[in-house]
Amino acid sequence: MNRLLASARALLPSLADYRGVRRSWRSDLLAGLTVGIVALPLALGFGISSGAGAEAGLITAIVAGVVAAVFGGSHVQISGPTGAMVVVLAPIVASQGIAAVALVSVMAGIIVLVAGVLRLGRAVSFIPWPVIEGFTVGIAIIIFLQQVPALTGPDSHSSETNVILAAVDSLVHADVGYLLWALGAVAIVTACMVLLPRVHRALPGSLIGIIAVTLLAVVLPSPLTVIGALPTSLPGLALPSFDPATIAALLLPALTVAALAAIESLLSARVAASLADTGGYDPDRELVGQGLASVAAGLFGGMPATGAIARTAVNVRSGGRTRLASIAHAVVLLLVVLLAAGPVGRIPLAALSGVLMVTAVRMVHIGTARSILRSTKADAAGFVITAIVTVSVDLIVAVIIGMIVAGAFAIRSLSRSTGVHREDLPGPPVAGDERIAVIRIDGPLIFAAADRVLESVTSLQGVSVVILRMSQLEVVDATGAHVLSEIVRQWERRGVTVLIKGVQEGHVDLFTTVGVLQSLRHHNHLFDDLPTAVEHARSHVLREDAAAA
Numbered sequence: 429m430n431r432l433l434a435s436a437r438a439l440l441p442s443l444a445d446y447r448g449v450r451r452s453w454r455s456d457l458l459a460g461l462t463v464g465i466v467a468l469p470l471a472l473g474f475g476i477s478s479g480a481g482a483e484a485g486l487i488t489a490i491v492a493g494v495v496a497a498v499f500g501g502s503h504v505q506i507s508g509p510t511g512a513m514v515v516v517l518a519p520i521v522a523s524q525g526i527a528a529v530a531l532v533s534v535m536a537g538i539i540v541l542v543a544g545v546l547r548l549g550r551a552v553s554f555i556p557w558p559v560i561e562g563f564t565v566g567i568a569i570i571i572f573l574q575q576v577p578a579l580t581g582p583d584s585h586s587s588e589t590n591v592i593l594a595a596v597d598s599l600v601h602a603d604v605g606y607l608l609w610a611l612g613a614v615a616i617v618t619a620c621m622v623l624l625p626r627v628h629r630a631l632p633g634s635l636i637g638i639i640a641v642t643l644l645a646v647v648l649p650s651p652l653t654v655i656g657a658l659p660t661s662l663p664g665l666a667l668p669s670f671d672p673a674t675i676a677a678l679l680l681p682a683l684t685v686a687a688l689a690a691i692e693s694l695l696s697a698r699v700a701a702s703l704a705d706t707g708g709y710d711p712d713r714e715l716v717g718q719g720l721a722s723v724a725a726g727l728f729g730g731m732p733a734t735g736a737i738a739r740t741a742v743n744v745r746s747g748g749r750t751r752l753a754s755i756a757h758a759v760v761l762l763l764v765v766l767l768a769a770g771p772v773g774r775i776p777l778a779a780l781s782g783v784l785m786v787t788a789v790r791m792v793h794i795g796t797a798r799s800i801l802r803s804t805k806a807d808a809a810g811f812v813i814t815a816i817v818t819v820s821v822d823l824i825v826a827v828i829i830g831m832i833v834a835g836a837f838a839i840r841s842l843s844r845s846t847g848v849h850r851e852d853l854p855g856p857p858v859a860g861d862e863r864i865a866v867i868r869i870d871g872p873l874i875f876a877a878a879d880r881v882l883e884s885v886t887s888l889q890g891v892s893v894v895i896l897r898m899s900q901l902e903v904v905d906a907t908g909a910h911v912l913s914e915i916v917r918q919w920e921r922r923g924v925t926v927l928i929k930g931v932q933e934g935h936v937d938l939f940t941t942v943g944v945l946q947s948l949r950h951h952n953h954l955f956d957d958l959p960t961a962v963e964h965a966r967s968h969v970l971r972e973d974a975a976a977a
Contacts (some may be wrong), residue, residue, distance in 0.1 A: 430958070431848060438497075439544065439713045441631075445895055452752075453745030456748055456750050457475055458747055462630070462742060463754075464758075466632060466742050469634045469635060469638050470736075471508055472486065473485070473783050474511060474513070475766075476655070476777060477574050477578075477784060479529075480517065480529045482772075484730050484731045487729055488733050489509060489758065490662065490762050491730055492721035492730065493721075493757060494755055495720050495721040496717045496754070498751065498755070499714030500697075500714050501701055502709040503706050503709070504700050504751075504754070505693070505754065507717075508733055510692060511784070511787065514683070520678075524678065524681075529731050530731075531669065533723070533732040534726035535682035536686040537732065538719065540686045541719025541723070542719070543686070544717075545716065547922040549712035552690070552711070554831075556830070557800075558800045558811040561797065563796065563814050565815040566819045566823070569788070571790070572784075573595040575785050576595035576783035577783050579606075579607060579781055580599060581602060581651075582606075588713055609652055610778035613776055613778035614778060614781060618786050620637030621783070638783065642774055642776065650776070652778050654773065654777065655774070655775050656773055658769040660766065668726060671907055684824045685732050687824050689719075691827070692734040692735060697711070698736075699737055700741070700744060703745070706749055712804035715734070718733065740821060743757070762790030775928055809833055811830075814826045814833075817829050843877035846870070846880070848880075848881055850868075850888075851866040851867075854959060855962075860973065863969055865893070866897060868897040868900060870900035871900075872908075873884065873909075874905045875907035877908070882911045886915060886918050886919065892972055893926075893927065896927070896929065898930045898935070899929070899930030904938060907940040909941075910942050910943075916928075916947040916948060926953065926966050927965060929956070930957075932944075
């Protein structure tokens with residue numbers, strides 16, 4: 429009971445979370461201000477790109493930002509809408525409508541919360557690095573292509589659901605005049621984001637670029653579509669409609685969103701823990717915090733939230749060391765809603781598209797991709813396949829396929845390490861030793877290697893006694909154990925005596941259950957050391973010779 433209470437307490441906030449605030453509150457507040465400035469265009473852009481709207485993006489960044497900061501397992505994680513979530517939400521909005529976003533957010537949040545309570549936080553460690561990088565590249569491509577329809581004019585949007593086809597279709601039907609204006613806005617934002625940080629790293633290039641494009645759009649008569657009216661306060665708390673038919677229709681999308689939220693948040697928290705001495709992170713509590721954040725965002729009309737790797741990195745590099753920085757970033761965004769909703773509503777959508785395009789390009793690390801492609805064929809295949817499936821099919825399907833590919837190659841590599849070797853008998857040779865075979869099986873004996881081992885061992889000819897050495901056998905599954913019993917039976921049917929030497933303690937139960945030991949002709953044919961087994965084998969050869977004489 430005490431252990432259960434302690435486990436539950438570990439998932440809840442405590443005063444210890446703010447132990448370092450006295451030392452770092454100034455740098456935390458400054459970091460919060462910096463991240464808030466960086467997060468503003470991203471929150472607006474991701475909200476619009478998902479189809480839920482700029483308002484939903486802002487609400488999510490504010491509400492989820494605070495809730496995840498208080499309840500999450502990382503001291504420096506910044507949460508809110510992300511590009512990966514946009515990729516999943518866009519088809520949901522297209523098929524179920526904007527009203528479904530809040531309900532999906534609540535449903536997915538509950539799933540992630542339950543995963544945290546069940547202590548499933550370490551599960552992300554089972555996803556191979558090449559698979560993670562593969563779907564990151566795929567997400568970056570999708571985010572970039574999703575911006576193309578926003579640049580081609582309000583009347584050129586495609587009905588295609590595939591992002592590649594939609595981008596191509598939008599370009600084919602583009603309003604050339606509008607496209608030129610939009611490309612000019614993207615160029616200005618890109619130049620600001622790339623060049624201004626070189627002048628001074630503290631300059632918020634994305635925000636300055638957006639302000640410049642907005643001012644030009646106000647001064648010059650331009651056709652660029654703008655965000656439009658935004659609320660001047662947070663909406664009230666409201667429960668989404670929970671009718672059974674809608675819940676059933678959204679269950680699979682909610683599971684997809686929950687899986688993505690968990691994976692991305694845990695990866696972000698793990699990266700954050702390695703960036704600076706900010707303390708470790710609790711993956712289970714992080715899931716609890718992110719689950720509650722998505723539930724809270726949905727109740728306020730927002731969208732599902734995840735930990736944001738880029739914003740978290742900005743937080744750490746700007747001096748953020750405690751949860752105060754994450755809370756401060758949400759407060760900054762709240763002040764924007766309360767005090768500057770009017771000016772923000774006049775931002776051209778093309779400017780936000782420029783921010784997201786640069787963000788997408790920065791998500792792809794050429795050096796990382798090159799390293800993976802040059803590592804092993806298995807890792808390169810997992811990386812490329814995951815990226816392709818992410819763009820062409822679905823993110824979660826891509827991760828599953830990527831893990832299957834990685835697993836298949838890992839099993840193949842593991843099975844190749846299984847060795848079957850015939851050894852010389854120890855000590856001086858004795859007449860008849862040529863009819864005794866000492867076979868050492870080492871490495872893992874699993875289903876993928878079973879047939880090869882069976883063929884190798886049973887293909888020996890001209891022997892009277894076979895000694896199977898098991899002391900260097902590693903992992904054995906049921907198929908491997910079954911093959912061992914089949915080897916013994918085949919030899920015995922051919923009149924060859926089989927002795928087994930060195931069965932490890934961890935394999936005894938499996939060998940007994942599957943019938944390896946029972947397949948021996950006599951229980952005395954099981955040995956702990958090789959010399960005794962060899963002595964027994966020689967006695968069998970002598971008896972055989974005597975019987976033949």
